[in-house]
Amino acid sequence: MRFTKIVCTLGPASKTREQIRQLHESGMNIARLNMSHGTLEGHRQTIGILREMNAASAAAHPPRPCIGILMDLQGAEIRTHDVKEPQRITKGEEVVFSFSEQADEKRQVVRVNHTAFVQDVRGTDRILIDNGELTFDIVSVDPATGIVIARAGQDGMIGSRRHVNLPGATIDLPSITGKDWKDIEFGIAEGVDFIGLSFIRQASDVRQVRDFVKKMQSHVSIISKIETRQAVEDIAAIIDASDGIMVARGDLGAEVPFEQVPAIQDEIVTLSRDAGKPVIVATHMLESMIHFPMPTRAEATDVAHAATTLTDATMLSGETASGKFPVPALEAMDRVLRATEEHMRSLVPRNVAVVRTEREARAQAAVSLTQTDHASALVVMTRTGRTGREVSKFRPRVPVIAFTVDRAVQCQLQLSYGVIPLYLSFSQDPEETVRSGLAVAKEMGFLHTGDRVVLISDAPAHDRHISSIQVRLIE
Incomplete structure (x- = not known):
């Protein structure tokens, strides 16, 4: 499998049900809607197609992966x-x-x-x-x-x-515009999984949106796009306030000297990983494929470099939204990511993130156990997605099969490195839930008889359940 996720921007070249289906089957994990273009009604129709496809995937036997939906605001541009x-x-x-x-x-x-x-x-x-x-x-x-x-x-x-x-200039516009607030309301009403905040400058911008989302009683994830000089200067606080980060290199490269962009990109990826927040590297990754059926060698190397930094995801913009070769562009990115990940598996040691909490210490222990016990996968049961993201932070070398009872959480986990999110009805009996989950994973071909897996799940202890790390043999 591919551990690095792919975000595809939908647009004129990829707006029909058949076009979106082809992208999904070719490896799209997250569909991005760019609110700088199109109409609300057009975006509503696209979201409807994605929701119908997710419903069909859930009803399939065995079920298929869902598509997360990222709504990217226009911002103060x-x-x-x-x-x-x-x-x-x-x-x-x-x-x-x-x-x-x-x-x-x-x-x-x-x-x-x-x-x-x-x-x-x-x-x-x-x-x-x-x-x-x-x-x-x-x-x-x-x-x-x-x-x-x-x-x-x-x-x-x-x-x-x-x-x-206007490179270096301070723009006299609010970070979140009137149009953005209307679009946020629209996205929450339509049930999108992520909202991308464009051209934010400081952490207070993110907190302002967070307060609004809470008032709307929504659990949508907030992705902060780093594309201004001010945001780079406040990056640590912005990461802390956000659910995820996007390194939007196009506008960022126009705001800061272009020779600084690679170092800034790597720093943001590292800081986001250490904070346990999903991070996307975006813009101009396979730009030539808007017009040509193959990427340049420099573009392939750019995608590969993002993979070597263990970013959660890479993104296609115009390549899939308006280009002549949307599916070949996705297939090219998929091939480069898979080849790079295969190469990296032979390299040791792996860059390790910082342990900050007791929960993260448990997640790191589980990841370490997959290596020492030669496990084929790491299985987690998670209601909120938190355990899945904590495990993903430590970039395991085996797939993380994350079962959740919440379909929204399932789609949000599509952004996390190495995570295969699956829906599962949880039983009152933790062991029954584990048995059901392992059977589903085996039926879908993720696990096989004789595989060893590391499991993070509740286990009975006297009159209550405690979180445990176990090693199971698939029968």
Whole structure:
């Protein structure tokens, strides 16, 4: 099996039931909905397809893995306005950027959606389009007219709703916008499993959303996207406040010097793992496969490097959302991850995370026991998913088969490294629950007669149940 999970962004190239089914069968663990694009009704239809597929997977005999749903908020970002036709830009051309319409302007005008753009742009000397696909050097700023004149560094095209970066500038926008709050309500009502917070700057942004989610009586997981300079500076507190982290390298690479991005990525992965929080490495991983059927060798190496850091997941964005080869892109990422994991199994020792609690000490002991006892799997019974994530933190070399009585927890565990989450009705008798779970795992082909497994489960002790670590032989 593949231990590193894959997140696929859904979009025009992957919105039908058949297209989503192909991605699922090819290894998609989490489906990502990008709220920067599309309509609420369109996203509702996609969620409906995913829920129907999950229901069918649960009813199958034996049951099939579920798909987790990640709803990624737009966040406080600057974008260009909608245009009928993409604007063709020529290197060296002076272009006008403005929030307002400039009817008398003879030069090309690129309109943006941010009212304070002319004020905020004074904090930088460059404007980047789509994370640097086009760059502009600022020539002049006129607050009186709201006009910013900038010189193009390359030839290119600017279409509708393209992302605009002002490297190093502080953007005068709330971290969570009015649209975001509406989308959060929508996501909770539709039962998504994860909400991705875009362009957050500090841990207080995450806590603000956490308070709102609690008021809505939701248990949705909060994934904080690290893509601003301020977020990097407050990373430890943000990790502590979040349920998971995404290293969004596209915008991050436009906010900080690009040569610093690899080190920042590795540091965030390590800090997230030590905290026991799932972490996703995202953006531009197989970017060329938007247009071509094979990745570049550099892209394959990039995916492999993420796997060597033992990240929980890697993500495909435009490759599956709008590219020409969504399924081949997923298959390519799957192949690279599997090959890298196979190579890493021969390497010792493994990078070990820090033990912080008594529960984590038990989880680490169970992982160590799988190695000394040559176990084929580690089996856990978990109602909230906590035990599954604690075991995953220590990156076992064998699959973690996590049984849960909660279908939402099952889908959320799809993001955790090495975890195979399965639904199981729990009995009042812990031993009966264990026997049922092992039978299901055997029926699904995850366990076989003669296998040894390490089990974390409740066990009877006088008048109560205690948590135990056991070794079982599959009969």
